[in-house]
Amino acid sequence: MWYPGHMAKTIAQLDKLRKVTDLVIEVVDARAPIATRSYNKGPVKKKRSLVILAKSDLADPLVTKQWLSWYESRQQAAFPIFKGISKKEIVKFLSKVLRTKDYFAVVIGVPNVGKSTFINTLKGQRSATVGAVPGITRGVQWFFVSDKLKVLDTPGLLLPRIWSLDLSAKLLLLGCVDKDHVGPNVIERAIDLFLKTTGASDMSSHEFVQSFAKKRGMVAKGGIFDLNRATAVLLNEIASGKWGRFSLEKPEEVME
CATH class of the missing domain: 3.40.50.300 (P-loop containing nucleotide triphosphate hydrolases)
Structure with a gap:
């Protein structure tokens, strides 16, 4: 991993x-x-x-x-x-x-x-x-x-210390780990964290990915939305800054 x-x-x-x-x-x-x-x-x-x-x-x-x-x-x-x-x-x-x-x-x-x-x-x-x-x-x-x-x-x-779901989610959002190397719970938490931090939407992570796939015309065989592709593109855009500036951590949140 x-x-x-x-x-x-x-x-x-x-x-x-x-x-x-x-x-x-x-x-x-x-x-x-x-x-x-x-x-x-x-x-x-x-x-x-x-x-x-x-x-x-x-x-x-x-x-x-x-x-x-x-x-x-x-x-x-x-x-x-x-x-x-x-x-x-x-x-x-x-x-x-x-x-x-x-x-x-x-x-x-x-x-x-x-x-x-x-x-x-x-x-x-x-x-x-x-x-x-x-x-x-x-x-x-x-x-x-x-x-x-x-x-x-x-x-x-060198490697970060993975000791919590939120930490894994942050690393995923920043592109420090690939989505194929984490579980679905980390992906869900990452998108929820991004939406909460930026106020981009009040949708759930699943709803947001579906909406994103629909807007981008990402449809797989059988006419269903290609959520896997949509998730990959969305995470890449977030990490590269295409969704605007944001910070996931503040100094006052650091545990001494």
């Missing part, structure tokens, strides 16, 4: 890199920063960390501001990024936070949270590859973000 092969590979790689890596950049979805955290940080869990709130242009801007204040109150550096943000803007934040010390950083996050996009933005068109670091596994490449920061060229795929 949760890409165990990729996760094992990431943990093994982080274990080999732990002596040289001194900064962890964790990418989360700004719409649900807690649900999309990586809990399996393993060898690098005690390293200094920065939080990147990805897809902030898809989240409620007022709620994102609340999250930034929440992180600041906990002395945790956090920065929102959005589609089209420049490398210069990100580097400015990183330079302010990291100051004069040199860092080797690794980027981690759960599936489809925006890790690769973040790395590609940092790399830009003129980034220089550092090359293999002595004592590190052959093939591991780093690139310069600035003269003080070097980042691993490959993001670490």
Whole structure:
């Protein structure tokens, strides 16, 4: 369900890199920063960390501001990024936070949270590859973000902790897990949660999917609505922001 092969590979790689890596950049979805955290940080869990709130242009801007204040109150550096943000803007934040010390950083996050996009933005068109670091596994490449920061060229795929129906539903809505990897109760809860959060409709999840299928002309053999296809398209549109900006979590809801 949760890409165990990729996760094992990431943990093994982080274990080999732990002596040289001194900064962890964790990418989360700004719409649900807690649900999309990586809990399996393993060898690098005690390293200094920065939080990147990805897809902030898809989240409620007022709620994102609340999250930034929440992180600041906990002395945790956090920065929102959005589609089209420049490398210069990100580097400015990183330079302010990291100051004069040199860092080797690794980027981690759960599936489809925006890790690769973040790395590609940092790399830009003129980034220089550092090359293999002595004592590190052959093939591991780093690139310069600035003269003080070097980042691993490959993001670490780590997994969230699935401990509740609502958490599973949030991850489904954000595209961090495929609908074919969860049960119908999670799909139903996800759509109900979206409708409740956004006020898009007072229908039940089943009624809403039926209405969606009808409007889009999604009809299967025999003239019945293709609810499976409709659900897949609907969830994809929600995750990609086609249904507008929304936030699934607020700081005051976090249990200390």
